[in-house]
Amino acid sequence: DVKVTQSSRYLVKRTGEKVFLECVQDMDHENMFWYRQDPGLGLRLIYFSYDVKMKEKGDIPEGYSVSREKKERFSLILESASTNQTSMYLCASRGDSYTGELFFGEGSRLTVL
Amino acid sequence: AQRVTQPEKLLSVFKGAPVELKCNYSYSGSPELFWYVQYSRQRLQLLLRHISRESIKGFTADLNKGETSFHLKKPFAQEEDSAMYYCALSPFGNEKLTFGTGTRLTIIP
Numbered sequence: 282d283v284k285v286t287q288s289s290r291y292l293v294k295r296t297g298e299k300v301f302l303e304c305v306q307d308m309d310h311e312n313m314f315w316y317r318q319d320p321g322l323g324l325r326l327i328y329f330s331y332d333v334k335m336k337e338k339g340d341i342p343e344g345y346s347v348s349r350e351k352k353e354r355f356s357l358i359l360e361s362a363s364t365n366q367t368s369m370y371l372c373a374s375r376g377d378s379y380t381g382e383l384f385f386g387e388g389s390r391l392t393v394l
Numbered sequence: 395a396q397r398v399t400q401p402e403k404l405l406s407v408f409k410g411a412p413v414e415l416k417c418n419y420s421y422s423g424s425p426e427l428f429w430y431v432q433y434s435r436q437r438l439q440l441l442l443r444h445i446s447r448e449s450i451k452g453f454t455a456d457l458n459k460g461e462t463s464f465h466l467k468k469p470f471a472q473e474e475d476s477a478m479y480y481c482a483l484s485p486f487g488n489e490k491l492t493f494g495t496g497t498r499l500t501i502i503p
Contacts, residue, residue, distance in 0.1 A: 312489045321403065323480060323495035324438075331489055339490070371438065375491075379484040380426045380445045383491055385438040 304372030417481030
């Protein structure tokens with residue numbers, strides 16, 4: 282069974298704080314993704330990575346950065362959290378085919394006060 | 395750029411009635427299309443994909459290139475089908491997956 286693990290299920294942060302969301306997958310997948318999930322807006326892609334140290338902007342990258350130093354780990358960074366970044370963040374991984382299944386983590390619910 | 399549209403935010407259907415969740419896409423090439431589902435308190439998971447031509451949990455989806463649609467259908471709804479459903483698209487040869495806004499399906503007993 283593919284497992285995608287997000288380190289924090291719930292976080293509460295203050296405006297301006299730096300936030301790290303960690304994601305680890307155990308299936309040696311090349312591709313990893315960060316989405317945010319908001320009611321009525323669906324899943325929106327923030328960043329994805331197709332290899333170690335490689336990253337590509339998704340549809341809403343502003344205010345976020347990512348890091349992929351090891352194949353199994355993909356981190357999402359909010360340099361200075363703002364209230365409009367309050368959301369559910371989903372990490373996912375996928376093998377090397379565009380027809381392949383995306384495997385999701387359980388999500389990290391971030392509240393920025 | 396690709397786009398996925400799910401016109402219904404909410405859909406309520408009686409148990410035993412047919413279900414159809416609509417999905418339309420815009421993309422100039424040959425995409426791969428998927429349906430993902432999220433049951434209450436569970437993680438998002440793949441329901442089915444076009445390339446597999448499968449029927450999963452009684453659901454099917456047919457790609458209509460003329461209408462650029464990939465509607466999800468089930469002939470007889472069951473209470474356990476209540477969930478959030480997302481349609482998604484990958485462009486040919488590209489790992490990026492774009493999702494629609496989702497449809498919350500409620501099956502009325």
